[in-house]
Amino acid sequence: MSSSAPVALYVHVPFCLSVCPYCDFVVYAGRSARGSASAIDRFVAALLNDIELRAADAAHACAGRLPPLASVYLGGGTPSLLAPLQVERILAACDAHFGIAAGAEVTLEANPGEGERGDLRGFRAAGVNRLSIGAQSLQPAELRRLGRRHSPADVATTVRRARAAAFDNLSLDLLYDVPGQTLDSWRATLAATVALTPDHISAYALSLDDPTADGLTGPDGDHLPPSAGAQRWRERARPEQDEDFAAACYELADDAFSRAGLAWYEISNWARPDRFSRHNLAYWLGGAYEAVGPGAHAFDGGRRRRWNGARLDRYLAALLPGDGSPAGLPPGADEIVEPDVAESDRLILRLRTAAGLPPDEARRAGLGEALEWGRANGLLKAASGAWQLTRRGRLLSSELFDRV
Secondary structure (H helix, E strand, C coil), X not given: CCCCCCCEEEEEECECCCCCCCCCCXXXXXXXXXXXXXXXXXXXXXXXXXXXXXXXXXXXXXXXXXXXXXXXXXXXXXXXXXXXXXXXXXXXXXXXXXXXXXXXXXXXXXXXXXXXXXXXXHHHHHCCCEEEEEEEXXXXXXXXXXXXXXCHHHHHXXXXXXXXXXXXXXXXXXXXXXXXXXXXXXXXXXXXXXXXXXXXXXXEECCCCCCCCCCCXXXXXCCCCXXXXXXXXXXXXXXXXXXXXXXHHHHHHHHHHHHCCCEEEECCEEXXXXXXXXXXXXXXXXXXXXXECCXXXXXXXXXXXXXXXXXXXXXXXXXXXXXXXXXXXXXXXXXXCCHHHHHHXXXXXXXXXCCCECXXXXXXXXXXXXXXXXXXXXXEEEECCEEEECHHHHHCHHHHHCCX
């Protein structure tokens, strides 16, 4: 079974000043993230070894030299807690071992709070050319309910400072179906977001899953167990969510972003025509991607999916062994999905995008019945030489995807 060379690399930086109660990403906060006991320096040292080992592993799997990466994405967590010199070292290791193509998209996620946004000019000088800002809401009460540390004014300040630091590719993340949110408060967030003139917006319905119940938090699992407080918060929040309200929020967002010149190009993402996220498109279009850091997921472009375990202590022990032995790959696991599952996943990801699914691919996959059902129910249309989701289809996509 052959593997494709990775076109993108995801770097997970698992540190935050505090953990939001809804968050299921691999995050370590408090003393691990700041002060004299911070694990960040050791993590960066381990990460450099992880990058080198994964590049060698990818080259071996592909039986040849790796082409340079089209995208590097530093996600988290809060990667903006890193110092610019640390970001520079990480990117230098990526370039040395994978290669980074000229003009590649290099993204860093930043929280907008005063103590979290980091040195934006330093990040730009280190080679970052795209900033993804975790706004989530521009309403103070909602930010407090979500456990966010920043204010709406902090978001505006971060955007202004990022522009001053020569970032011409800015993305904002938003959440809807938030407990306590109303359509009026969502409209206000949308208006304030558009007024900041971002180049890209991601808007997601708040999802309150239980990774422990889903079996994802074992010794080599890719999630950490939520704290007891986070579990209680989620139990209180779930009854306040509503699918019809979420659908209304989505429609308002789609209208507001379209009026502002940001086109939808994936169900939850809108951008100016030249600012689609190249990194995320690699995922949606079925490209191979590598991943480093605790909890990070990789894909070989075919049927193999791999992930690092979420435990930071085990990650550091493998990559920075205390006995002087060579660094080894961190704990984790992988799976080889069945061919029909891999094909279904690929088609669903394509259908999530505005580019849609070409008819010849649909025919080869035997999707005629499912796609005709989608068209008959107003979920799909045939346009621009492809099957594309309608807005109704975006809202009800899971019903279509269950048939693919």
